[in-house]
Amino acid sequence: MTGRFDTVSFLSDFGHGDEFVGVVHSVVRSIAPHVTVIDVTHGIAPYDTRAGGLALARAANHLCPGVVIAVVDPGVGTSRRPIALEVGDGASYLVGPDNGLLAPAVGLVGGATRAVELTSPDHRLPSITGATFDGRDIFAPAAAHLCNGVPLTDLGPEIDPAGLIPGVLPVSHVDDGVLVSEVLWVDRFGNCQLNVDPLELVAFGDPLAVNIAGDERIAVRVAAYDEIPTGRVGLVVDSSGLSSIAVARSSAAAELGLHEGDEVRISALDDNRSSGVVTSVELGQRPVR
Amino acid sequence: MTGRFDTVSFLSDFGHGDEFVGVVHSVVRSIAPHVTVIDVTHGIAPYDTRAGGLALARAANHLCPGVVIAVVDPGVGTSRRPIALEVGDGASYLVGPDNGLLAPAVGLVGGATRAVELTSPDHRLPSITGATFDGRDIFAPAAAHLCNGVPLTDLGPEIDPAGLIPGVLPVSHVDDGVLVSEVLWVDRFGNCQLNVDPLELVAFGDPLAVNIAGDERIAVRVAAYDEIPTGRVGLVVDSSGLSSIAVARSSAAAELGLHEGDEVRISALDDNRSSGVVTSVELGQRPVR
Amino acid sequence: MTGRFDTVSFLSDFGHGDEFVGVVHSVVRSIAPHVTVIDVTHGIAPYDTRAGGLALARAANHLCPGVVIAVVDPGVGTSRRPIALEVGDGASYLVGPDNGLLAPAVGLVGGATRAVELTSPDHRLPSITGATFDGRDIFAPAAAHLCNGVPLTDLGPEIDPAGLIPGVLPVSHVDDGVLVSEVLWVDRFGNCQLNVDPLELVAFGDPLAVNIAGDERIAVRVAAYDEIPTGRVGLVVDSSGLSSIAVARSSAAAELGLHEGDEVRISALDDNRSSGVVTSVELGQRPVR
Numbered sequence: 105m106t107g108r109f110d111t112v113s114f115l116s117d118f119g120h121g122d123e124f125v126g127v128v129h130s131v132v133r134s135i136a137p138h139v140t141v142i143d144v145t146h147g148i149a150p151y152d153t154r155a156g157g158l159a160l161a162r163a164a165n166h167l168c169p170g171v172v173i174a175v176v177d178p179g180v181g182t183s184r185r186p187i188a189l190e191v192g193d194g195a196s197y198l199v200g201p202d203n204g205l206l207a208p209a210v211g212l213v214g215g216a217t218r219a220v221e222l223t224s225p226d227h228r229l230p231s232i233t234g235a236t237f238d239g240r241d242i243f244a245p246a247a248a249h250l251c252n253g254v255p256l257t258d259l260g261p262e263i264d265p266a267g268l269i270p271g272v273l274p275v276s277h278v279d280d281g282v283l284v285s286e287v288l289w290v291d292r293f294g295n296c297q298l299n300v301d302p303l304e305l306v307a308f309g310d311p312l313a314v315n316i317a318g319d320e321r322i323a324v325r326v327a328a329y330d331e332i333p334t335g336r337v338g339l340v341v342d343s344s345g346l347s348s349i350a351v352a353r354s355s356a357a358a359e360l361g362l363h364e365g366d367e368v369r370i371s372a373l374d375d376n377r378s379s380g381v382v383t384s385v386e387l388g389q390r391p392v393r
Numbered sequence: 394m395t396g397r398f399d400t401v402s403f404l405s406d407f408g409h410g411d412e413f414v415g416v417v418h419s420v421v422r423s424i425a426p427h428v429t430v431i432d433v434t435h436g437i438a439p440y441d442t443r444a445g446g447l448a449l450a451r452a453a454n455h456l457c458p459g460v461v462i463a464v465v466d467p468g469v470g471t472s473r474r475p476i477a478l479e480v481g482d483g484a485s486y487l488v489g490p491d492n493g494l495l496a497p498a499v500g501l502v503g504g505a506t507r508a509v510e511l512t513s514p515d516h517r518l519p520s521i522t523g524a525t526f527d528g529r530d531i532f533a534p535a536a537a538h539l540c541n542g543v544p545l546t547d548l549g550p551e552i553d554p555a556g557l558i559p560g561v562l563p564v565s566h567v568d569d570g571v572l573v574s575e576v577l578w579v580d581r582f583g584n585c586q587l588n589v590d591p592l593e594l595v596a597f598g599d600p601l602a603v604n605i606a607g608d609e610r611i612a613v614r615v616a617a618y619d620e621i622p623t624g625r626v627g628l629v630v631d632s633s634g635l636s637s638i639a640v641a642r643s644s645a646a647a648e649l650g651l652h653e654g655d656e657v658r659i660s661a662l663d664d665n666r667s668s669g670v671v672t673s674v675e676l677g678q679r680p681v682r
Numbered sequence: 683m684t685g686r687f688d689t690v691s692f693l694s695d696f697g698h699g700d701e702f703v704g705v706v707h708s709v710v711r712s713i714a715p716h717v718t719v720i721d722v723t724h725g726i727a728p729y730d731t732r733a734g735g736l737a738l739a740r741a742a743n744h745l746c747p748g749v750v751i752a753v754v755d756p757g758v759g760t761s762r763r764p765i766a767l768e769v770g771d772g773a774s775y776l777v778g779p780d781n782g783l784l785a786p787a788v789g790l791v792g793g794a795t796r797a798v799e800l801t802s803p804d805h806r807l808p809s810i811t812g813a814t815f816d817g818r819d820i821f822a823p824a825a826a827h828l829c830n831g832v833p834l835t836d837l838g839p840e841i842d843p844a845g846l847i848p849g850v851l852p853v854s855h856v857d858d859g860v861l862v863s864e865v866l867w868v869d870r871f872g873n874c875q876l877n878v879d880p881l882e883l884v885a886f887g888d889p890l891a892v893n894i895a896g897d898e899r900i901a902v903r904v905a906a907y908d909e910i911p912t913g914r915v916g917l918v919v920d921s922s923g924l925s926s927i928a929v930a931r932s933s934a935a936a937e938l939g940l941h942e943g944d945e946v947r948i949s950a951l952d953d954n955r956s957s958g959v960v961t962s963v964e965l966g967q968r969p970v971r
Binding site: 470 | 688689691693698718720721722723724725737738740741744745746867869870871905906907908909918919920921922923926930931933
């Protein structure tokens with residue numbers, strides 16, 4: 105049997121230390137054997153729905169048509185709703201908790217065209233133990249059934265997409281000539297993605313000033329990480345098309361003490377306006393063999 | 394060629410830092426290209442056969458019919474036997490070391506109906522280097538051949554299932570009105586699974602008292618993690634149907650200092666019997682964005 | 683459509699914390715839906731091209747015929763070349779950066795028979811954001827197109843394989859009766875692989891002396907980790923056929939303070955020549971449940 109979709113893309117905060125991810129794969133395969141499950145990532149920090157929503161949005165443009173399972177779900181088992189969303193009038197579906205996790209990715213593709221609450225007992229695992237693993241018991245079966253061509257509305261009653269919990273994303277703004285931005289994401293390499301379109305930086309010249317928790321540093325705008333001079337901070341157009349703070353062959357997050365959610369203030373290099381304490385960074389260069 | 398099974402489920406303590414897991418996948422695919430390998434988990438702590446056996450048992454009910462490869466194998470290359478077990482008269486097979494790792498999962502499905510020692514030189518990798526990677530050299534080929542429909546007894550001589558190394562699992566017991574239990578598993582989120590059926594807790598009321606290393610705390614029985622009040626300890630029916638100690642949106646293991654194998658004593662809240670030191674927990678609440 | 687290859691083997695320093703790996707899988711599947719992607723490992727330390735090259739070489743003999751994507755690429759976006767190499771006159775292909783990463787694996791199979799620089803705009807992702815994620819934008823599409831049967835030379839102009847950046851691997855040598863070797867790899871279990879063929883050790887007897895940073899220890903030569911006596915150091919023929927320093931059921935790297943790249947000096951046990959300070963190791967034995 106070949107169903108309507110043959111790809112499930114799966115993102116969670118489950119990590120790889122336990123058997124959670126493998127069990128979800130197994131449940132999908134048990135119901136829809138023709139489906140390939142692609143792990144987007146399971147490294148989202150526990151309960152961090154914001155980070156999960158951002159990761160899904162970054163990946164969304166590149167995912168295969170099909171069904172997305174996304175699970176970062178501190179409220180599992182409570183009254184928060186398990187949902188399935190249709191996007192693009194049936195081009196793809198997303199299943200997960202109604203807690204804002206799906207919102208950034210869904211917003212990118214124009215919003216949900218339909219939505220249901222996943223209440224159908226016929227489309228959950230038959231014998232459910234506890235109420236703590238909806239990924240296994242509700243989301244994986246729903247995704248597999250959608251891949252098999254089961255109509256969305258068989259999975260539960262339609263709900264108004266306008267009533268879904270929104271994702272709240274910070275927007276950068278200019279305050280007295282300073283661009284006030286925020287770190288959206290620190291990646292494996294310590295690059296710090298800002299909520300800043302590279303075009304917004306043009307007005308500030310090159311190099312420009314970056315202020316982190318009161319410390320001001322000079323940053324150069326470059327196209328590649330390895331073009332950042334040793335001991336300097338760079339601003340790179342990253343793989344999402346946003347501006348990332350980086351250093352060459354080391355972790356900007358570690359060198360600069362940056363974390364997701366931290367504020368970064370960007371301004372023109374201007375001795376009159378600047379604090380007078382413009383320091384180059386002392387980098388403990390990572391040994392590369 | 395389509396063989397008898399098209400799914401291998403694979404669990405190990407290999408981690409994802411080295412190429413071990415990828416090499417096992419490659420060997421299975423080289424011999425049985427039609428097979429999909431599902432990674433149950435590779436995050437078992439090195440050499441921890443007890444934790445590996447428990448993880449496999451928790452996952453077992455949800456795995457697809459086919460062949461399980463399980464490798465947590467400190468005795469690799471010694472006289473411990475590499476084995477393949479048949480369960481359900483051929484419904485599925487498990488391959489791995491005879492060190493108790495497979496025992497809990499096999500026990501769950503009624504025990505092995507047949508067993509062989511994996512000695513056939515024709516069903517190992519042809520040129521073996523060293524004796525330290527039986528996952529690659531013995532277990533992956535055996536699993537792939539079973540998927541291809543090779544009879545179990547072609548893989549080596551039959552051995553008596555009754556002579557396999559058993560898994561030793563702790564059983565909770567009541568001692569002078571106190572339920573003496575043990576932490577079986579600390580998951581990614583810090584939830585601490587006990588060897589306690591939720592029905593055993595009814596006799597102790599709600600809330601009840603939980604004693605960890607001499608410290609007594611009040612615990613509430615709830616259905617979902619997020620129903621645990623801030624600053625309180627909860628007992629939740631978890632995804633295995635056992636009782637887990639949890640706190641809301643934080644790690645119970647970290648807050649309470651619990652590890653796998655630790656003893657937890659559960660009793661009724663009773664001022665006369667209790668130590669007199671019933672303290673609510675001070676939780677450093679995890680910031681959730 | 684079924685193309686020329688149906689397996690991509692994928693190695694990187696991307697880790698599993700971000701969505702990088704999942705996005706590469708998705709891009710391959712979007713272009714070549716019939717392909718299975720096997721993750722060799724993504725746990726290479728960031729930027730560590732030497733470790734990545736060694737891991738790929740260790741795995742190479744066991745990979746399925748097809749296309750390898752390897753990405754450890756600190757110079758992404760700079761003038762370093764993105765390349766595709768043909769080995770075995772078309773038996774397999776490797777794509778990645780021209781920075782020495784592919785060299786050890788390619789050398790193992792007799793060198794590249796042809797090579798191209800990946801410049802074809804028709805075989806990259808159509809709309810590229812930034813210049814920081816060639817795995818997604820260049821390498822994954824190239825691999826998928828090769829699997830679909832696109833000729834190598836459609837991907838870009840041929841370049842001279844002799845002009846590729848070589849991998850530099852340390853060679854052990856004998857100096858005044860002492861075998862001076864180096865740790866190539868510390869694995870998940872703390873075993874320390876040396877650049878030493880086991881045959882080279884025969885001349886030094888058994889047990890022999892191992893000198894690490896001036897501390898001399900007695901080491902026994904054994905066939906299996908668990909044959910190493912408690913409190914002793916062993917030399918084991920590992921899964922690559924090289925000599926590894928190990929201790930039983932614990933981490934030799936942790937016990938002995940060894941890291942990748944460290945020097946290890948091996949000599950015969952000889953009271954006259956030895957330092958006179960031959961100490962057995964005090965091991966904090968890892969508790970195994």
